[in-house]
Amino acid sequence: xxxxxxxxxxxxxxxxxxxxxxxxxxxxxxxxxxxxxxxxxxxxxxxxxxxxxxxxxxxxxxxxxxxxxxxxxxxxxxxxxxxxxxxxxxxxxxxxxxxxxxxxxxxxxxxxxxxxxxxxxxxxxxxxxxxxxxxxxxxxxxxxxxxxxxxxxxxxxxxxxxxxxxxxxxxxxxxxxxxxxxxxxxxxxxxxxxxxxxxxxxxxxxxxxxxxxxxxxxxxxxxxxxxxxxxxxxxxxxxxxxxxxxxxxxxxxxxxxxxxxxxxxxxxxxxxxxxxxxxxxxxxxxxxxxxxxxxxxxxxxxxxxxxxxxxxxxxxxxxxxxxxxxxxxxxxxxxxxxxxxxxxxxxxxxxxxxxxxxxxxxxxxxxxxxxxxxxxxxxxxxxxxxxxxxxxxxxxxxxxxxxxxxxxxxxxxxxxxxx
Numbered sequence: 001x002x003x004x005x006x007x008x009x010x011x012x013x014x015x016x017x018x019x020x021x022x023x024x025x026x027x028x029x030x031x032x033x034x035x036x037x038x039x040x041x042x043x044x045x046x047x048x049x050x051x052x053x054x055x056x057x058x059x060x061x062x063x064x065x066x067x068x069x070x071x072x073x074x075x076x077x078x079x080x081x082x083x084x085x086x087x088x089x090x091x092x093x094x095x096x097x098x099x100x101x102x103x104x105x106x107x108x109x110x111x112x113x114x115x116x117x118x119x120x121x122x123x124x125x126x127x128x129x130x131x132x133x134x135x136x137x138x139x140x141x142x143x144x145x146x147x148x149x150x151x152x153x154x155x156x157x158x159x160x161x162x163x164x165x166x167x168x169x170x171x172x173x174x175x176x177x178x179x180x181x182x183x184x185x186x187x188x189x190x191x192x193x194x195x196x197x198x199x200x201x202x203x204x205x206x207x208x209x210x211x212x213x214x215x216x217x218x219x220x221x222x223x224x225x226x227x228x229x230x231x232x233x234x235x236x237x238x239x240x241x242x243x244x245x246x247x248x249x250x251x252x253x254x255x256x257x258x259x260x261x262x263x264x265x266x267x268x269x270x271x272x273x274x275x276x277x278x279x280x281x282x283x284x285x286x287x288x289x290x291x292x293x294x295x296x297x298x299x300x301x302x303x304x305x306x307x308x309x310x311x312x313x314x315x316x317x318x319x320x321x322x323x324x325x326x327x328x329x330x331x332x333x334x335x336x337x338x339x340x341x342x343x344x345x346x347x348x349x350x351x352x353x354x355x356x357x358x359x360x361x362x363x364x365x366x367x368x369x370x371x372x373x374x375x376x377x378x379x380x381x382x383x384x385x386x387x388x389x390x391x392x393x394x395x396x397x398x399x400x401x402x403x404x405x406x407x408x409x410x411x412x413x414x415x416x417x418x419x
Contacts, residue, residue, distance in 0.1 A: 014105065023064030027096075028106040035109055036060065052088055052113065052144050055237075059084050059091055063104045070240055070271040071233035081107075085233040087123055087144040088113040116142045119171050122203045122231040122260075124149075124162070124238055127175045129194040136175040138200070146241050149199050154247030161198040164235070166255025166287065171202045177397045181284040182252045184311070185399035201238065203231040203260055224263055232263025239264055240273060249279045258286035258293060265296035274301040283310035284399060311399070 014027040017036055028036060042053035062069040063084075075083040075092060084091040092108040116123035123142035126149065130137035143149060146160070153160045163178030178200060183189035224232070242249045253261045261281060268275070280303040283290055290310045298304055 017106070018061065023066070025103045026060065026063060026106065027103055032106050032109065036106070039109075048144070051147065055086055055144060056089050056091070056109070059086050059089070060106065063093065067271055070236045070267040070273065073229050073233055085230045086237050087142070087234055088116055088121075113144075119202065120204055122201065122234045125171065125175075125200045125202055126197060127178075127200050128197040131194075136179065138171055138175050143199070146199075146238065146245060146247060150245055150247055152196055154242070154245070154249065156248055158196070159248035159250045160242070161193060161196075162201060162238075162249055162251050163198060164201045164251060164253040164257035164261050165203060166253065166257040166285070167205060171200070174202055175200055178252065178254060180397075180399045181254045181282075182250075183399075184282075184284075201235055201257075201260075203227075203257065224259060228259045228263050231260045233267060235260055235264035236267035239268060239275075239279065240271075242279065243273065243275055247278070250282065251279065252282045252284060253286065255285045256287050258283045258290070259288040262288055262293045262296055265293070265300055265302070269296055269299040275303075276301050277303040279303065280306060281309060282306075286310060 013029045015030075015033065017026045017028045017033060036057070039053040039056045043050055043057050045053070059069065059071070063072075069084055071086055072082050072084045075081045080095050082093055082095070084093070088111065090108075090110040090112055091106065092110075094105045094107055096103045096105050112121045115121040123144070124146075125142050126139040127136050128139075146154075149160055161182050163174075163182050165174035165178060168174040168177055179190055179193050179198065182198060183193060239249075239251075251261060261283070265281075281293065281297055283293060286293075293310075294304075
C-alpha cells in the first residue's frame with residue numbers, strides 16, 4: 001500500500017519543523033514539534049544532556065538529505081515506516097510523497113537512555129581495571145558519543161580499543177571476556193589495556209543468541225535479524241562519530257558480535273562513508289561469514305593491511321556460520337585478487353590465491369575422509385569431540401591460539417573441581 005499524499009497539512013495537524021532549507025521537508029504534529037523544540041534548546045548546553053539532545057536534532061536534520069542516514073532501517077517490514085536507532089534514542093518516521101518531493105513525517109521519538117543504563121539497549125560503555133578485586137569494572141552509565149573516550153586515545157600510536165560482545169551471561173561477563181580477544185591473548189597487551197581501559201559496545205542477548213546459536217536460526221536467510229540490524233545501526237553511529245572526530249579505532253568482535261560489526265559496516269557503505277584507513281577490525285571466534293565482513297570493510301575504506309584479521313576455533317558455529325565450510329577464506333582471496341590487487345602484482349598474488357584454493361580443497365576432502373572412517377579411525381572421535389567442545393560457549397570465552405584450546409580449558413575446569 002502506497003504512502004498517503006499530504007495536500008493539506010492542517011488536515012493532519014502537521015507543520016514543517018525547522019527552517020525551510022534545501023532537501024526534504026520534515027513534518028511533525030504539535031506534540032512532536034514541542035518535543036523537538038525542547039531538544040533543540042537543550043542541544044545548546046555544554047553537558048552530557050546537551051550532547052544527547054544535539055545527537056537527536058542532528059539525526060532529525062539528516063533526514064533532509066537524499067541519502068538514507070547510516071542508522072536508519074525499515075521498521076516492521078513496512079516500505080514507508082522507518083526508524084533511526086541512535087545511542088540513547090529512536091526516531092520513527094514515514095516517507096510521504098508530497099507535491100514535488102518525498103516529505104518526512106516524524107511519528108515518534110523515544111528516549112531510551114534509561115533502557116541503555118539498564119543494559120536492555122545496545123550502547124557503549126567504558127571498562128577499566130578493578131585492581132582491588134582483580135577484575136574489570138564497567139562504568140555506571142553508557143557513553144552516547146566518543147567525546148570522553150577521545151581523551152584516552154584515538155591516535156596512531158594509541159588507537160582506541162573497542163570490543164563488541166557476542167554470547168555472554170551479561171555485561172559484566174562481557175567486560176571480562178573481551179580483553180583476552182582484544183589483546184589476542186598477549187599478556188603484555190592486556191597490561192596496556194589495564195592501564196588505559198577500553199570501550200565495550202554491549203549488545204544485549206535475545207532469543208537464540210542467549211545460547212550462542214543465533215547463526216543456526218539464521219541459516220538460509222539473507223537478511224539479519226532485527227536485533228542485529230538495530231544494534232548495527234547504533235554501532236554505525238559510533239563508527240561515524242569516530243570518523244568525524246578523526247580518531248583511530250580498532251574494533252574487536254567476539255562470536256556473534258561479528259554479525260553486528262558487519263551490519264554496521266554495511267550501513268556506512270550505504271551512506272558512502274570513506275574511513276580513509278583510520279579504523280580496522282578483528283573478528284575473534286566469529287559466527288558470521290568473514291567474507292561478507294571483508295567485502296564491507298574494503299567498501300568503506302577500512303585499514304586492511306593486517307594479514308591476520310580473524311581467528312576461529314574449530315567449533316560448529318565457526319565452521320558453519322563463520323567459515324561457511326572454509327569457502328569464506330577462498331572467497332576473500334579471490335575478491336582481493338580481482339578487486340583489490342594492482343595489475344603489476346596480480347601474477348605474484350595469483351600464486352597465493354591458488355594455494356588457498358588447493359589447501360581448502362584438501363581440507364574438504366579430509367573432512368570427507370574422516371566421515372568415511374567413522375568407527376574405524378580413532379582420531380575421528382577426537383576430532384568430533386574437539387568440534388563439540390569448541391562449540392560450547394563456556395569453553396570458548398578465551399582467545400584461541402590452537403585448535404586444542406577447548407580441550408585444555410575443559411581439563412583445567414575438571415582439575416579445579418576435582419582438586
